[in-house]
Amino acid sequence: MDTKSKLLSAAEQMFDRHGYTATGMDRLTAAAGMSSRTLYKHAGSKALLLTEVLAAREKRFMAGMEVTSVDALFVAVETWLREEGRRGCLFLRSLAETGGDAPEIAGVVLAHKAAFRARLGEIVAAELGPGAHEALTEQILVLFEGAIHAAVYRGPQAAASARAAAAVLLREARA
Amino acid sequence: MDTKSKLLSAAEQMFDRHGYTATGMDRLTAAAGMSSRTLYKHAGSKALLLTEVLAAREKRFMAGMEVTSVDALFVAVETWLREEGRRGCLFLRSLAETGGDAPEIAGVVLAHKAAFRARLGEIVAAELGPGAHEALTEQILVLFEGAIHAAVYRGPQAAASARAAAAVLLREARA
DNA sequence: GTACATGTAAAACGATCGGTTTACATCGCA
DNA sequence: TGCGATGTAAACCGATCGTTTTACATGTAC
Incomplete structure (x- = not known):
């Protein structure tokens, strides 16, 4: 699975289970298994990540x-x-x-x-x-x-x- | 209106309009028109405030x-x-x-x-x-x-x- | 008249927030 | 051989988080 879809499915699971606001970027990077730099390169921002x-x-x-x-x-x-x-x-x-x-x-x-x-x-x-x-x-x-x-x-x-x-x-x- | 019900109705409005997690205690005290010390004396914590x-x-x-x-x-x-x-x-x-x-x-x-x-x-x-x-x-x-x-x-x-x-x-x- | 309850204003606590940056590794491709 | 793309690890930014604390002003009741 490539980086982007790994990120999207991890983020979907975190947002769904714990809520959007309550999910911090650190927990997102941990769940997606990537650095915050890579995450921001792919998603741009937390809000844009949610829209994706x-x-x-x-x-x-x-x-x-x-x-x-x-x-x-x-x-x-x-x-x-x-x-x-x-x-x-x-x-x-x-x-x-x-x-x-x-x-x-x-x-x-x-x-x-x-x-x-x-x-x-x-x-x-x-x-x-x-x-x-x-x-x-x-x-x-x-x-x-x-x-x-x-x-x-x-x-x-x-x-x-x-x-x-x-x-x-x-x-x-x-x- | 006494302090407690003023707090409860302000908190209900804030939680409803902006969400629980997204509502900070500072905005809660501002909306309720009271100091954070008074708020905590009446509510105990943010989570308990939500239950009330x-x-x-x-x-x-x-x-x-x-x-x-x-x-x-x-x-x-x-x-x-x-x-x-x-x-x-x-x-x-x-x-x-x-x-x-x-x-x-x-x-x-x-x-x-x-x-x-x-x-x-x-x-x-x-x-x-x-x-x-x-x-x-x-x-x-x-x-x-x-x-x-x-x-x-x-x-x-x-x-x-x-x-x-x-x-x-x-x-x-x-x- | 002094003790107590109730309030305010504001600073401070350590932790965490979303986001950026620096420095470095690895890879495929020309 | 070298270069650009893609990635990691981790320090760092200022702001804000929930909560506690310090210091001070009331009013009310014994």
């Missing part, structure tokens, strides 16, 4: 969500929760930790959420056919965020609850 | 959720979001920022979530009559967390979406 971590995570997450039905989406969410942990949404946590200041970070986070919502809209449209499904998409988005965050204390089966609820909503929408 | 802030917030939040129907619950959630802001759940954020270490904080957070889930179980039972409604309670819990967190980027009307979805689930459960 989030960009890589978004790519991996969205790849896992390449599904064609709402039901499969929540199965994918449960898999993600089991494999990537249940510490809440790293994007929203990053936004909250920086207080919404730090425009680079806020930009990455909000862009990711917008992209996911667009993806969700496509999935819903694929199931229900063309037409406006704004309200239903919004409800499933709420179920998605709920699965991610309830999983922190209820476990990955929160995604199964969301999946069952979404099935009811879809059946209702088709009727 | 969370305890006070839980009391206020649970008071706002004293409702007798799921529908009224989500109305109350929307009101909370409009009045208290949409920066995500301060309890889950505190847990994430401390990485789950700091047992005093993790304890307060998990106790709050357990208490709210119990409350939710009562509300559901009041609507559907006695009997086991575990699965439905779990689904509405997911909608609740989803409303809180989707509101960060979709606005307080995320609670209205959750409300509409919950109505469908309840109608289905009664049928």
Whole structure:
């Protein structure tokens, strides 16, 4: 594994487990197994490192969500929760930790959420056919965020609850 | 307002807006309008201050959720979001920022979530009559967390979406 | 009238913060 | 052979961290 990806995966793990602000650069260099000089050459700054971590995570997450039905989406969410942990949404946590200041970070986070919502809209449209499904998409988005965050204390089966609820909503929408 | 409650409300605002770790004690004393000596006499430490802030917030939040129907619950959630802001759940954020270490904080957070889930179980039972409604309670819990967190980027009307979805689930459960 | 509780202002504690710098090693490639 | 890119190790920068301390001002109650 090359230096850059070693850095990104170590940083993602540290930020996710201990939080962005609480993770010092010394612990980052130790976890990544490199000198601070090398780290700064690759990342530029701590804030830029976070944006790169989030960009890589978004790519991996969205790849896992390449599904064609709402039901499969929540199965994918449960898999993600089991494999990537249940510490809440790293994007929203990053936004909250920086207080919404730090425009680079806020930009990455909000862009990711917008992209996911667009993806969700496509999935819903694929199931229900063309037409406006704004309200239903919004409800499933709420179920998605709920699965991610309830999983922190209820476990990955929160995604199964969301999946069952979404099935009811879809059946209702088709009727 | 006496010293202690002045401290607690200032600290809650600072922790909520800028995050726990990112808020220094100097900014806390400035916001609370008191010397660091007085602050430490009342709070003991930064971590203990957070637990007191969370305890006070839980009391206020649970008071706002004293409702007798799921529908009224989500109305109350929307009101909370409009009045208290949409920066995500301060309890889950505190847990994430401390990485789950700091047992005093993790304890307060998990106790709050357990208490709210119990409350939710009562509300559901009041609507559907006695009997086991575990699965439905779990689904509405997911909608609740989803409303809180989707509101960060979709606005307080995320609670209205959750409300509409919950109505469908309840109608289905009664049928 | 003096003891006590409650407060302020400000200096100081050692530790750690994000970030830079200096000095030196190793490697592939011309 | 030599040069540039890439890396390490570690000292160093000023600032800030959470916390304690010293010194002093109140008001209130025995």
